[in-house]
Amino acid sequence: MAVKSVIEAVREAIREEMVRDPKVFVMGEDVGIRGGVFMATQGMIEEFGAERIIDTPLAEASIMGIALGAAFRGLRPIPEVQFSDFVWPSINQLIGEAARVCYGTNGVLQVPMVIRIPYGGGIRGGLFHSQNVETHFFHTPGLKVVAPSTPYDAKGLLKSAIRDNNPVVFLEHKKTYRLVRGEVPDQDYTLPIGKADVKRIGSKITVVSYGLTLHYCLEAAEELSAEGVDVEVVDLRTLTPLDTETVLESVKKTGKLAIVHEDNITGGVGAEIAALVADQAFEYLDGPITRICGPDVPTMPFAQTLEDAYMPTADKIAAGLRKLAAY
Amino acid sequence: MPKKRTARPQANGASATAARSKPQLPKGLKAADLVDYYTRMVQARSLDERIWALNRQGKVPIAASSQGHEAAQLGSLLAAEKDGNCFLFPYYRDLALKVAAGLTPVQVMMSFMGKAGDPYSNGRQFPLQGADLPHKIIQISNVVAAGLTQAVGYALACRMSGDDTVVLVYFGDGATSQGETHEAMNFAAVQKLPVIFICENNRYAISTPQSSQMVLEEVASRAAAYGFPGFTVDGMDMIHCYEATREAITHARSQGPVLLEMMVERFMSHTTDDDDRRYRPEGEVERARERDPVITLGQTLLEIGILTQKKVDAIATEALRLTDEATDIADASSPPAESTLHDSVYGP
Numbered sequence: 001m002a003v004k005s006v007i008e009a010v011r012e013a014i015r016e017e018m019v020r021d022p023k024v025f026v027m028g029e030d031v032g033i034r035g036g037v038f039m040a041t042q043g044m045i046e047e048f049g050a051e052r053i054i055d056t057p058l059a060e061a062s063i064m065g066i067a068l069g070a071a072f073r074g075l076r077p078i079p080e081v082q083f084s085d086f087v088w089p090s091i092n093q094l095i096g097e098a099a100r101v102c103y104g105t106n107g108v109l110q111v112p113m114v115i116r117i118p119y120g121g122g123i124r125g126g127l128f129h130s131q132n133v134e135t136h137f138f139h140t141p142g143l144k145v146v147a148p149s150t151p152y153d154a155k156g157l158l159k160s161a162i163r164d165n166n167p168v169v170f171l172e173h174k175k176t177y178r179l180v181r182g183e184v185p186d187q188d189y190t191l192p193i194g195k196a197d198v199k200r201i202g203s204k205i206t207v208v209s210y211g212l213t214l215h216y217c218l219e220a221a222e223e224l225s226a227e228g229v230d231v232e233v234v235d236l237r238t239l240t241p242l243d244t245e246t247v248l249e250s251v252k253k254t255g256k257l258a259i260v261h262e263d264n265i266t267g268g269v270g271a272e273i274a275a276l277v278a279d280q281a282f283e284y285l286d287g288p289i290t291r292i293c294g295p296d297v298p299t300m301p302f303a304q305t306l307e308d309a310y311m312p313t314a315d316k317i318a319a320g321l322r323k324l325a326a327y
Numbered sequence: 328m329p330k331k332r333t334a335r336p337q338a339n340g341a342s343a344t345a346a347r348s349k350p351q352l353p354k355g356l357k358a359a360d361l362v363d364y365y366t367r368m369v370q371a372r373s374l375d376e377r378i379w380a381l382n383r384q385g386k387v388p389i390a391a392s393s394q395g396h397e398a399a400q401l402g403s404l405l406a407a408e409k410d411g412n413c414f415l416f417p418y419y420r421d422l423a424l425k426v427a428a429g430l431t432p433v434q435v436m437m438s439f440m441g442k443a444g445d446p447y448s449n450g451r452q453f454p455l456q457g458a459d460l461p462h463k464i465i466q467i468s469n470v471v472a473a474g475l476t477q478a479v480g481y482a483l484a485c486r487m488s489g490d491d492t493v494v495l496v497y498f499g500d501g502a503t504s505q506g507e508t509h510e511a512m513n514f515a516a517v518q519k520l521p522v523i524f525i526c527e528n529n530r531y532a533i534s535t536p537q538s539s540q541m542v543l544e545e546v547a548s549r550a551a552a553y554g555f556p557g558f559t560v561d562g563m564d565m566i567h568c569y570e571a572t573r574e575a576i577t578h579a580r581s582q583g584p585v586l587l588e589m590m591v592e593r594f595m596s597h598t599t600d601d602d603d604r605r606y607r608p609e610g611e612v613e614r615a616r617e618r619d620p621v622i623t624l625g626q627t628l629l630e631i632g633i634l635t636q637k638k639v640d641a642i643a644t645e646a647l648r649l650t651d652e653a654t655d656i657a658d659a660s661s662p663p664a665e666s667t668l669h670d671s672v673y674g675p
Contacts, residue, residue: 051487062476062510069480072465097467104467105458106449107671141672165674
């Protein structure tokens with residue numbers, strides 16, 4: 001196994017699936033000659049041609065609508081939204097239309113489409129290059145939502161997403177692209193959508209997270225371990241369908257739950273998990289369900305001080321866990 | 328690129344049929360085709376009228392009538408059917424198109440009453456909305472212009488898959504104000520995709536007249552901005568719409584997109600929930616009805632001599648009988664079971 005970055009894993013998954021299935025194609029802004037602004041499709045226009053790696057006009061609504069229409073014809077489009085912040089012009093086609101197609105045609109039409117969205121902050125992106133957009137998709141039945149944190153998960157899950165017959169919003173945290181590296185098998189493999197992964201086994205506190213903050217949770221868990229508090233870290237990997245079984249099983253074991261995400265705290269994924277655990281594991285809890293999440297401001301600001309103040313860092317997570325451990 | 332051509336309905340209200348000197352059988356059509364399409368048009372009108380009445384009886388929750396749009400819808404459908412390799416993305420006012428494309432009157436009534444067996448969505452959506460793949464039709468939503476980019480994507484996928492399907496996408500004048508209309512036309516032009524954009528212009532976006540929607544006289548003139556041809560045609564004349572669409576299909580398949588603006592009249596309110604007396608000038612609808620496309624087509628066929636008055640009467644009687652029968656069958660049939668609520672949120 002070779003050690004690769006998240007962006008390399010993403011690129012490999014797309015390339016391998018395009019070789020495997022001629023129905024798969026990529027469209028988006030600068031995905032062709034430029035190879036994508038993050039180089040996710042580097043070299044692909046040379047390999048697959050401009051017909052399958054389509055440079056589009058800068059118009060997100062039509063990127064999504066055209067991809068959707070192509071999926072109606074049985075192709076497997078991978079529209080790239082250049083930055084999550086630019087998904088809003090396409091939101092009707094994604095939330096309004098794509099999510100409703102299977103239901104609204106009584107299952108006659110399906111949407112085998114993967115919407116790749118680089119998202120998230122901590123990269124001095126300011127209000128329009130840092131957004132966390134996952135909650136809007138998490139709230140929408142008909143979409144699947146995947147948010148991996150490691151190269152291994154990114155590749156295996158992206159391959160599964162491309163082979164899935166439903167619209168899958170595939171969220172790639174920009175800061176993990178080159179920062180996070182890990183072993184990736186050389187042979188073909190897939191990972192199941194809808195299965196969480198326990199990234200660190202522990203007994204005293206369950207921490208649930210996904211994406212970039214998963215790594216901060218692991219750092220915080222090491223800090224607490226040194227202090228004698230054994231923390232279990234659950235990586236959701238998939239937000240929809242949510243692996244409630246793994247979350248509940250862990251909480252029943254540890255009796256304490258903290259949820260960590262970069263997205264705004266109110267109405268976020270954490271709120272839903274808190275409700276789930278309160279509903280189905282209430283009698284196992286011996287401490288308050290704790291959320292360590294982005295504050296309710298519209299995206300992390302540009303200035304370093306303000307961006308730092310926004311981000312759930314390992315230190316902030318560790319502080320929250322210490323408080324919870326005291327119960 | 329063909330020169331832009333316009334043929335607007337005459338301002339004095341004279342019928343397009345009258346303007347056609349010596350009507351002849353149009354190119355590519357047999358007499359039987361026109362009798363068949365006249366029969367379908369009469370059936371669609373009969374169902375449309377009944378649906379409106381059933382709404383007032385509380386049996387149909389909502390309907391958007393296509394009365395006044397039938398010639399545009401069936402003329403283009405006829406060209407598509409004759410071509411044999413077209414796919415349609417209609418919009419919410421294309422009742423006659425969807426009916427004439429091949430549904431039975433019973434299926435239509437099932438859909439309007441929200442009964443199990445509704446061919447488009449099994450009672451999930453507004454009537455005749457969803458997909459009717461046996462008749463090569465998709466219409467997902469009520470968001471105007473959302474179907475335009477989807478239709479363009481469908482055409483792109485057809486080309487990538489190596490088939491020469493031409494996609495016909497329908498929309499009202501109101502939808503031309505949406506940004507996605509621009510995006511769809513621009514992308515189709517850049518990629519030279521075989522798409523025919525058919526604007527059924529009845530000059531009203533619900534209550535808002537064309538003059539408040541755009542400064543242009545003709546929607547078709549917008550095609551120039553995308554570098555493809557646009558034509559305004561008399562949408563009250565089915566044969567004219569057939570001929571324009573037939574030419575457009577040939578052009579689209581070989582050279583790329585075409586915009587057809589079909590000038591139509593909306594005889595009814597926007598939907599059964601609307602009252603157009605609030606915003607339409609008195610007498611406007613009555614004047615429009617003098618150019619009723621169903622009557623116009625019947626007269627044309629009488630003039631050409633391929634229909635007799637006796638046959639015209641028999642077609643009307645049979646349409647009414649089928650509408651009556653369909654109403655009764657649909658009324659007596661079951662709605663979808665509550666247990667189906669969670670079905671097909673996701674595909675397999």
